[in-house]
Amino acid sequence: MAEKTLLQAINDTLAQQMRKDERVVVYGEDAGYEGGVFRVTAGLQKEFGAGRVFDTPIAEAAIVGSAVGMAAAGLRPVPEIQFSGFMFPGYNQVAVHMARMHNRSRGNYPQPIVLRMPYGGGVKALEHHSESLETLFAHIPGLKVVIPSTPYDAKGLLASAIQDDDPTIYMEPKRIYRAFKQDIPEEEYTIPLGKAKIRRKGKDVTVVSYGAMMHDVLKAVDELKDEHFSVEVIDLRTVSPIDTETVIESVKKTGRFVVVHEAVKTLGLGSELISRVNEEAFFHLEAQPTRITAPDITVPLPRGERHHTVDVSRIAREIKRVATFE
Amino acid sequence: MAEKTLLQAINDTLAQQMRKDERVVVYGEDAGYEGGVFRVTAGLQKEFGAGRVFDTPIAEAAIVGSAVGMAAAGLRPVPEIQFSGFMFPGYNQVAVHMARMHNRSRGNYPQPIVLRMPYGGGVKALEHHSESLETLFAHIPGLKVVIPSTPYDAKGLLASAIQDDDPTIYMEPKRIYRAFKQDIPEEEYTIPLGKAKIRRKGKDVTVVSYGAMMHDVLKAVDELKDEHFSVEVIDLRTVSPIDTETVIESVKKTGRFVVVHEAVKTLGLGSELISRVNEEAFFHLEAQPTRITAPDITVPLPRGERHHTVDVSRIAREIKRVATFE
Amino acid sequence: MKLENYDPLAGKQLQILDAEGKITNKSLEPDLDSETLLRMYKTMMLARIADTKALQYQRQGRMLTFAPVKGQEGAQVGPMAAAQEGDWLVPAFREMAAMLYKGIPLKQLYLYWYGNEIGSQFDKSLRVLPVNVPIGSQINHAAGIAYASKLQGKRDAAITFIGDGGTSHGEFHEGLNFAAVYDSPMVAIIQNNQYAISTPRSLQSKAGTLAQKAVGYGIPGIQVDGNDPLAMYVATKAALDRARAGEGPTLIEAMTYRLGPHTTSDDPTLYRSEEEVKAWQAKDPILRFRKYLSNKKIWNKDKDKEFDDETKRYVKDIFKEVENYPHPTLDEVYDYTYAVPTRELKRQKAAQQQRYEEEGDQ
Amino acid sequence: MKLENYDPLAGKQLQILDAEGKITNKSLEPDLDSETLLRMYKTMMLARIADTKALQYQRQGRMLTFAPVKGQEGAQVGPMAAAQEGDWLVPAFREMAAMLYKGIPLKQLYLYWYGNEIGSQFDKSLRVLPVNVPIGSQINHAAGIAYASKLQGKRDAAITFIGDGGTSHGEFHEGLNFAAVYDSPMVAIIQNNQYAISTPRSLQSKAGTLAQKAVGYGIPGIQVDGNDPLAMYVATKAALDRARAGEGPTLIEAMTYRLGPHTTSDDPTLYRSEEEVKAWQAKDPILRFRKYLSNKKIWNKDKDKEFDDETKRYVKDIFKEVENYPHPTLDEVYDYTYAVPTRELKRQKAAQQQRYEEEGDQ
Ligand SMILES: Cc1ncc(C[n+]2csc(CCOP(=O)(O)OP(=O)(O)O)c2C)c(N)n1
Numbered sequence A, B: 001m002a003e004k005t006l007l008q009a010i011n012d013t014l015a016q017q018m019r020k021d022e023r024v025v026v027y028g029e030d031a032g033y034e035g036g037v038f039r040v041t042a043g044l045q046k047e048f049g050a051g052r053v054f055d056t057p058i059a060e061a062a063i064v065g066s067a068v069g070m071a072a073a074g075l076r077p078v079p080e081i082q083f084s085g086f087m088f089p090g091y092n093q094v095a096v097h098m099a100r101m102h103n104r105s106r107g108n109y110p111q112p113i114v115l116r117m118p119y120g121g122g123v124k125a126l127e128h129h130s131e132s133l134e135t136l137f138a139h140i141p142g143l144k145v146v147i148p149s150t151p152y153d154a155k156g157l158l159a160s161a162i163q164d165d166d167p168t169i170y171m172e173p174k175r176i177y178r179a180f181k182q183d184i185p186e187e188e189y190t191i192p193l194g195k196a197k198i199r200r201k202g203k204d205v206t207v208v209s210y211g212a213m214m215h216d217v218l219k220a221v222d223e224l225k226d227e228h229f230s231v232e233v234i235d236l237r238t239v240s241p242i243d244t245e246t247v248i249e250s251v252k253k254t255g256r257f258v259v260v261h262e263a264v265k266t267l268g269l270g271s272e273l274i275s276r277v278n279e280e281a282f283f284h285l286e287a288q289p290t291r292i293t294a295p296d297i298t299v300p301l302p303r304g305e306r307h308h309t310v311d312v313s314r315i316a317r318e319i320k321r322v323a324t325f326e
Numbered sequence C, D: 001m002k003l004e005n006y007d008p009l010a011g012k013q014l015q016i017l018d019a020e021g022k023i024t025n026k027s028l029e030p031d032l033d034s035e036t037l038l039r040m041y042k043t044m045m046l047a048r049i050a051d052t053k054a055l056q057y058q059r060q061g062r063m064l065t066f067a068p069v070k071g072q073e074g075a076q077v078g079p080m081a082a083a084q085e086g087d088w089l090v091p092a093f094r095e096m097a098a099m100l101y102k103g104i105p106l107k108q109l110y111l112y113w114y115g116n117e118i119g120s121q122f123d124k125s126l127r128v129l130p131v132n133v134p135i136g137s138q139i140n141h142a143a144g145i146a147y148a149s150k151l152q153g154k155r156d157a158a159i160t161f162i163g164d165g166g167t168s169h170g171e172f173h174e175g176l177n178f179a180a181v182y183d184s185p186m187v188a189i190i191q192n193n194q195y196a197i198s199t200p201r202s203l204q205s206k207a208g209t210l211a212q213k214a215v216g217y218g219i220p221g222i223q224v225d226g227n228d229p230l231a232m233y234v235a236t237k238a239a240l241d242r243a244r245a246g247e248g249p250t251l252i253e254a255m256t257y258r259l260g261p262h263t264t265s266d267d268p269t270l271y272r273s274e275e276e277v278k279a280w281q282a283k284d285p286i287l288r289f290r291k292y293l294s295n296k297k298i299w300n301k302d303k304d305k306e307f308d309d310e311t312k313r314y315v316k317d318i319f320k321e322v323e324n325y326p327h328p329t330l331d332e333v334y335d336y337t338y339a340v341p342t343r344e345l346k347r348q349k350a351a352q353q354q355r356y357e358e359e360g361d362q
């Protein structure tokens, strides 16, 4: 066991998986020599050489598209998009090739690709550096979308994603890259994709979240610990496929449902979760399902960003409102 | 009044708006000389010249990105994407510029752009020619997304979109381009963006749809006309912003809600509509809200496409199930 | 030939076999055995016949939309004859002749255009990616394959095709640059058939040649008479030699012409003249290659007649098989979405299966 | 000068004023009045000081991340001095000097980097688009503006900047090609500052120069000593003349160097040597321009000292204003999403307003 930040957990896992499987290659803008602008890939080029860990031209379509080709030729590419806000130029390759090549070729060319990208706000960044774009991936059939919230999960989920034969978007909550450490095993382990984690057991209201926001949810729940209701907190960990079972089981028990995310409201993951709750647990609902999300506006520059941010006190108040609704 | 197909209505409107406002320009791959692969822009280059109606290189980022620049310089561009499945390479410009330039420049550079594209399945087409991608636009703050279902609406909504100062994605249901004619006014008229249309009045169940699917919904409702319940059918017409009021008012009356679209299920418009119904009419619901959509798979090539298609009999049966649920 | 010595700005086209079937550049004439020459010819003929028949079937409402190759067969079999078995073919959507040469059975290509994904489940040892519809994006796949090949210490190159229209796309730029930066073994062949649907080459780029786009990537570019299979062979061979020697990618512009419509949905008379088409018909790659083979005495009228008849029967039989091929099942359309179906998809499929059973479908 | 006569493949850089402040190409020395020369110099100085101060403020935790221009001032003021009032400036994100020259007040640029969108609400008559962060995409905006200008029968050109890294992007390719096909009045200036964050120019492209990328679009390309404001002026002026004459776009590669970090989050010592930085410091555009002005007797040490002091005070005052500028309100972050707020957004804003009131915020 060793104390690791989320960022270190990712870095360790990349190294570990590269040692284990020489088909794994890591690349992206500044991902090679420098080890990435966040230093997530630091040290890898030194250990594995500039063939397996390399810098690319600024060309997101080439970064993703080349991965599609590398996968066809037997590699397991783990390319990086520098910030999720810059994935758009590569989105054509993501949506029409990475997500579909396995289907198009009737199984001939699976796409064991992990496309990593830091995402999310709250870091006082420039425009396009604060987006939460999970909807744009989770809506596309054929992709898996992972968003870890702890160093432990980051490692286990990344190992799974690299070993999985399907293409995975691995979204890294950069706000908590270095926010805290966790004691995690040094040896390899995996966490199945598509399995949520119950972070707090409770019986009166179900709260679902993921990524950096998870920690604000837990803080909010801590603030509510003296209330006369208890909160079940579910960390999705994989937003596609969604672990509907775990969510539904919980809602059947609690009858109340809250979803929290930092992505905008309209067509955010919350909308899909509420629909699934409707479809599978409608008659268990005792209060109206509630979304706590960013508003439907572009993420403001830092001085206005707080107007876009979901904060702990808001989460606490909304949970309380739903939990105590009669 | 004159009998027009949906395609003719669009062609007429483009000509009418171009005559009225010389800032309007129309362009895209094959949109000039040939008048588009569907002939939607036929005759325009002849009337307005190759400066205002022109062919472009195959370059969707340039098609959308140049519109952003043209708008800044005072034009009102109406570019075409040949099929919505080919919008991905231009999506960077759509999501990070067209949708945001007004906000980024604090009002200096509004984006009076109408980005037209045929969309949807059921036309026995090649891969990438059958997509329904409205979620990818409706999720982005700053865009408006219009999907007409009749020649009358196509004309009025397109005129509004061209005159509107916000960027609009105008999605054309190509399956019904020439499917039927409607008697529509020859002179100009507008239909406000963001206003749904009640196509059938009813009191027992609310069915929401849009685009080509609207007609299947109406057929299904016709099949149900001898049943002992009545169906209220709402045509969204604009999927962003959504006319929540009209939907909610109807659901408050009927207590039952069905949404039908040909886009895939997960994070399709249905998820957002169900969430809004939950948020604003939850306690009026007498049955669980229901989605009738394509499955979460890539649109198959024509010989398998029927497995992806929502058909009339399915719609009828589901509506009946929801309407008669006790 | 040394590609580096060719200046794409000089405005010269590489030609070896002219439209009359005469050798115009004896020193570059490749020394191909008759087996290869006949395979080239027969593949062009098969493609031509398959194309013509498919168009007929389409007009009869039996075939769906497809993209005819007619006129471009030479630009495709030349390069593929130069390729080795381990080389990859990364096609766009008009490469029937190239795919046939590489070994893909006609039946599969027909099945694909007939609207069944199973047509793209090629024998993997042939190393051919499926038809690629989104313009330009295939170049990046080829760049990735080429990168992998080099990293794995192999000498396999990736040969990819793109249209004149495709050269305007951002993906063309990114893919060529990506391959060039790492000296990856890639050969990119532009089939400049003068049109992108209705849009003429002149509206695609102000550059004098498309071959000169190579300059921007620091790689060789060469313009070739694309209806001359020998010149296409020689240019591609030289490019492949470079690729295998670790010298990086090459850009080849094949000057050719699409004699048919863009796809079966297209009416080319809207945008081009009969004279233009006639002028290019005279440059037909098959005609000149037939003359070449006759001059070489390895082919003659009788053989041609026999091969023609045989091939027409073959194509007809194949199409019948394709028409009788079962349409994709529910399992087939669902189960390739993920390597292992997700719970949600299993549920959706089960629900659909149940609907079919209730309605008596399937 | 005639740009068409310049061969970007010949490997020659256009230079007029060398690092020592001497004229090396007398025949091309532009005949600029002292007002213009001083405006160029003073703008470079203002940019340099504003940059240095901002870095200080950032290190003190008072300024947010920004992209310093230090070292590239000459590559920016030269072109802008050549521009006319009606010309557009379409910047990337490192064009502080260009924007200042065009007339944007420092306060606005500081406000923007301070994290407030209001900083981008430029006086529209200046014709400057906001800072553009997504690499390459601005070229397409410039191409659109240039197209509009020509269609409207105006003679206004669009001048746009991009980095060496940006030339690898698909949008660069599409934008230049789009402008070239319609002979639109656009001038694209590559500031080749040798790095894209940590990635050296050599990993960006195998091409000998970035100027030669022009060849692929059939337009002139020229490599210029980017730290020579006179050469940048002359090359841009020639490009603008071409643009206005309807001859289409030009690509200019300015060889320059980013003396500071990529942004304040970057540590350049990780990827480049002190010697390299020193060698480029000796080529500083400001040093050589100061010598040039002194030689011309329109500037001297005393004036320089005075201007320096004055400018430092000015920058300090501006920053204070910026620090005291009110942060964006709820209205400001919501109300520019659409020209007229939608019902849904009004509701969301009202709900948020109510939450703030309940919590005592705002
Ligand atoms: C990204 C993208 N945009 C648009 C299309 C629609 N489209 C199909 S073929 C074609 C023209 C292609 O022209 P060219 O590259 O010259 O190839 P050719 O058809 O002549 O073989 C277009 C625009 C597409 N397939 N992909």
Ligand SMILES: Cc1ncc(C[n+]2csc(CCOP(=O)(O)OP(=O)(O)O)c2C)c(N)n1
Residues within 6 Å of the ligand: A029, A058, A060, A082, A086, A089, D094, D133, D134, D135, D136, D162, D163, D164, D165, D166, D167, D193, D195, D196, D197, D258, D262
């Ligand atoms: C599309 C896109 N991808 C990635 C980034 C992240 N990024 C910001 S600056 C930069 C390097 C830019 O290098 P260059 O074009 O040489 O400009 P310079 O910073 O040197 O001025 C990168 C990769 C971005 N802004 N946009």
Ligand SMILES: [Mg+2]
Residues within 6 Å of the ligand: C163, C164, C165, C191, C192, C193, C194, C195, C196, C197
């Ligand atoms: Mg073509």
Ligand SMILES: [Mg+2]
Residues within 6 Å of the ligand: D163, D164, D165, D191, D192, D193, D194, D195, D196, D197
């Ligand atoms: Mg740079």
